[in-house]
Amino acid sequence: MSDRVIIFDTTLRDGEQSPRVALTVAEKVEIAHQLARLGVDVIEAGFPVSSSGDFDAVRAISGEISGPTIAALARCEEQDLEAAIRALEPTAHARLHVFIATSPVHMEAKLKLKPDQVLERIDRFVRFARQHVADVEFSAEDATRSDRDFLLDAVCVAVEAGARTINIPDTVGYAMTDEFRQLISGVRAELPDEVILSVHCHDDLGLAVANSLAGILAGARQVEVAVNGIGERAGNAALEEVGVALAARRDVFDVQHQLNLQEMYRTSQLVSRLTGMVVQPNKAIVGANAFRHESGIHQDGILKDPRTYEFLDATALGQGSHLVLGKHSGRHALSERLERLGIAYTVEDLRQMQHQIKKLAEGKRVINDEELYRIWQSLPQSEVGNRRSSLGS
Numbered sequence: 038m039s040d041r042v043i044i045f046d047t048t049l050r051d052g053e054q055s056p057r058v059a060l061t062v063a064e065k066v067e068i069a070h071q072l073a074r075l076g077v078d079v080i081e082a083g084f085p086v087s088s089s090g091d092f093d094a095v096r097a098i099s100g101e102i103s104g105p106t107i108a109a110l111a112r113c114e115e116q117d118l119e120a121a122i123r124a125l126e127p128t129a130h131a132r133l134h135v136f137i138a139t140s141p142v143h144m145e146a147k148l149k150l151k152p153d154q155v156l157e158r159i160d161r162f163v164r165f166a167r168q169h170v171a172d173v174e175f176s177a178e179d180a181t182r183s184d185r186d187f188l189l190d191a192v193c194v195a196v197e198a199g200a201r202t203i204n205i206p207d208t209v210g211y212a213m214t215d216e217f218r219q220l221i222s223g224v225r226a227e228l229p230d231e232v233i234l235s236v237h238c239h240d241d242l243g244l245a246v247a248n249s250l251a252g253i254l255a256g257a258r259q260v261e262v263a264v265n266g267i268g269e270r271a272g273n274a275a276l277e278e279v280g281v282a283l284a285a286r287r288d289v290f291d292v293q294h295q296l297n298l299q300e301m302y303r304t305s306q307l308v309s310r311l312t313g314m315v316v317q318p319n320k321a322i323v324g325a326n327a328f329r330h331e332s333g334i335h336q337d338g339i340l341k342d343p344r345t346y347e348f349l350d351a352t353a354l355g356q357g358s359h360l361v362l363g364k365h366s367g368r369h370a371l372s373e374r375l376e377r378l379g380i381a382y383t384v385e386d387l388r389q390m391q392h393q394i395k396k397l398a399e400g401k402r403v404i405n406d407e408e409l410y411r412i413w414q415s416l417p418q419s420e421v422g423n424r425r426s427s428l429g430s
């Protein structure tokens with residue numbers, strides 16, 4: 038089995054389906070450029086039949102971005118495939134992503150199709166897609182709530198019809214990690230070696246990243262993710278969490294990807310700014326606090342050797358490490374910050390400043406550089422006066 042995992046980014050498709058997110062074509066193109074710099078293998082640029090904006094964005098991205106494969110989503114419907122094929126025309130690396138649901142509730146309540154009719158559609162539309170594009174992916178929507186034998190029939194029909202990638206979505210984020218791992222092992226065992234197995238997990242039970250990683254352990258070699266974990270309802274597996282876990286724990290996964298981790302933080306910030314979806318401060322990898330240390334004991338450890346409380350250097354992700362000045366901070370953090378700001382101090386200054394910081398930081402605040410400077414200025418004039426010269430003021 039290949040040791041390379043394909044990173045399929047769906048920020049611009051599933052991610053953009055987040056409630057109240059609506060990106061313009063120009064914004065999608067800007068994000069696509071950043072995804073290319075980040076080194077994702079596939080950019081799912083949109084669902085062309087769903088709106089003229091989606092169509093235009095897929096077409097613009099297909100024309101401008103070289104490097105990653107550009108994917109467009111289509112249901113098993115003629116008009117969907119036709120729109121996707123036209124939108125992808127400008128790219129030399131096109132992928133058609135064809136999907137249909139395979140679970141009883143979706144087939145009966147939504148599609149109003151019998152299982153045999155679903156199999157017939159898979160065969161017909163995957164073949165249709167292959168007549169136009171060599172790279173075809175098939176997704177069995179709601180795979181984790183599908184009958185296992187029927188799911189296997191569906192993916193086998195898709196492979197026979199020419200799909201090169203088979204994607205197993207946990208559409209409603211319902212699977213438990215062990216269950217999902219077994220499902221992926223079972224599907225992998227039925228597929229020819231050259232067919233790539235993919236996973237696409239939603240986070241309704243907070244398991245999207247864990248399930249995606251379990252899928253990779255079970256033989257998936259494509260993982261579908263979104264920047265900052267955005268997406269329908271609770272979102273998709275977070276690109277940054279999956280990417281960094283695979284890199285940091287190669288001892289467990291023994292697979293590679295070609296993400297440039299230095300671009301991770303910048304990508305997260307760009308997506309957050311353009312979508313208006315704020316990244317929670319304690320979000321793993323890209324949250325503002327992910328590499329910040331406030332308690333005195335942690336700060337002391339970090340200053341002695343960052344490996345004490347960080348398994349990964351934050352600067353490797355394009356984000357600086359910060360020692361927060363708050364009510365729990367110790368003198369080490371304060372002296373480090375003063376030195377970085379070029380402020381001279383005595384032991385007595387430290388003592389007095391620390392006292393003031395603790396008072397000011399009550400109410401869960403952290404002290405920024407400006408406030409620190411003001412605290413320093415408020416020290417008795419004689420103390421400060423002796424040191425003004427070192428600041429050149």
Ligand code: KIV
Nearest residue numbers: 136176178179206208
């Ligand atoms: O969650 C899902 O099932 C999807 C498919 C269209 C791949 O997004």
Ligand code: ZN
Nearest residue numbers: 051206208237
């Ligand atoms: Zn999805």
